[in-house]
Amino acid sequence: METPFINHLTADDFTQVYEPAQDTFLxxxxxxxxxxxxxxxxxxxxxxxxxxSGIIITALAKILTETLCLATDINPFACTIAKRTARRNDTNIDTIRTNLVDALRPNSIDLLIFNPPYVATSDEEFLYNDFCDVNRTTSDNLIRAWAGGHNGIRIVDELLEKLDNIMSKRGVMYMLLLRENNPKEIMNKLGNLNFETSIFKERRIPGEYLYILKVWRTSYS
Structure with missing residues (x-):
């Protein structure tokens, strides 16, 4: 699985979207x-x-050539930049500007990838009530990319509430979490929602300990 090229992206682009980092590569x-x-x-x-930046969905689009690859982002610049990343790597994705999975058909997603804003912040920094404001500044767009509110899980919890409705019967999700997000607690929440979970991969990086959670329906094997 090749790491997509991102040499088409500029310093100005990374004032609008999160620059791929060690969590991305994990x-x-x-x-x-x-x-x-x-x-x-x-x-x-x-x-x-x-x-x-679209690096994850582009990598999957190059491998899963029979799969419709979609990407959502609340940040309109991210939707544009992700499509540029796909084109740079000779593949195609579709992007939708929306909050999480709000624009998707129920029970349609077979593979879901989520690297959420996971940094614990104050709710003032989180800016939750204004996420759909189209007049946000560049700085606000970057805050969206990492500010997770209390314990860094405000957006995670919001997605979990929608997960049963959006995932297909055979659906699987890979979600990145920080140790401070309390992955075991999130796994318990998912168990109560009739999902199986496992810590698929983990890695210590400077200043953080990261986990990849794999999630699938209890009834599917």
Whole structure:
């Protein structure tokens, strides 16, 4: 699984969207490690929520050539930049400017990728009530990319509430979390929602400890 080229992106682009970093590459590594599983389930629709630069969904689009690859982001610049990343890497994705999965058909997603804003912040910094304001500044767009509110899980909790409605029967999700997000608590929440979970991959990086959570329906094997 090749890491997509991002040499078309400029310093100005990275004032608008999150620049790929060690969390991004851990997620890419996890998807590569589970590539045989992903090919076996033959996903019809793959969705990356909060695509940023588009590097993750582009990598998957190059591998899963029979899959419709979609990306959502609340940041309109991210939707544009992600499509540029796909074109630079000779593949195609579709982008939708929306909040999380709000514009998607119920029970349609076979493969969901989510690297959420996971940094614990004050609710003032989180700016939750203004996320759909189209007049946001560049600085606000970057805050959206990392500010997670209390315990860094405000956006995670919002997605979990929508997960049963959006995932197909065979659907699987890979989600990146920080140790401070309390992954075990999130796994318990998912269990109560009738999802199975496992810590698929983990890595210590300077100043952080990261996990990749794999999530699938209890009834699917």
């Amino acid at each position: 997620l890419l590594d996890a998807l590569e490690d589970d590539l045989s599983y992903l090919r076996a389930i033959k996903p019809h629709i793959c969705l990356e929520v909060g695509t940023g």
